[in-house]
């Protein structure tokens with residue numbers, strides 16, 4: 001399996017006020033001591049411009065947490081990938097399980113959002129992951145294969161793309177899969193992507209997400225096939241986020 005440069009992306013979800021910009025500044029400072037790992041922060045839309053300013057001149061990337069598939073128009077409350085790109089963002093998370101479950105997003109919707117991200121020049125971080133019921137029924141690999149088939153546009157072969165495996169039962173629960181379980185899913189994802197995209201699959205980074213903390217990051221980030229982390233709660237504090245990044249460096 002190829003070793004790719006790792007990416008640690010922080011998904012702030014619906015957290016963060018202006019006061020949180022001090023954490024971003026601390027991340028910028030702390031990141032100077034890190035090399036060999038890419039970092040990115042995905043704050044809520046209300047903070048994205050302010051975070052963009054705080055990140056100016058730093059190597060930390062910026063991302064949105066979701067986008068609409070259209071460029072502009074009568075879509076109250078939505079944000080287009082072009083708008084995210086306009087703030088300086090380079091990434092956008094699409095198909096997070098909280099969007100799939102809470103907003104009824106299907107694989108087709110997620111694929112449309114990922115394609116829209118490409119159109120705007122953003123790298124999509126496309127999320128997949130099984131529920132606990134699906135895992136208990138032994139369906140994990142089939143569920144992930146189905147989500148990959150339905151949510152990843154063909155253009156992933158030629159356009160920067162990140163995929164995040166986030167088992168739903170590990171998100172925000174403090175419960176993580178065993179390293180063997182993570183390795184199994186990541187190996188299956190690599191095989192599926194190689195089958196579909198051939199050698200181009202090498203360019204797709206595969207993150208693990210779900211209760212990644214400073215305490216478990218080293219173990220999880222060194223599982224074969226894991227190219228980084230999508231971090232929720234632990235990305236809100238600079239100290240924790242930087243420790244996770246250091247575990248990858």
Ligand code: 13P
Pocket residue numbers: 011096166170171172173174209210211212230231232233234
């Ligand atoms: P936690 O790290 O809080 O479990 O969240 C993971 C996640 O959903 C990142 O997108």
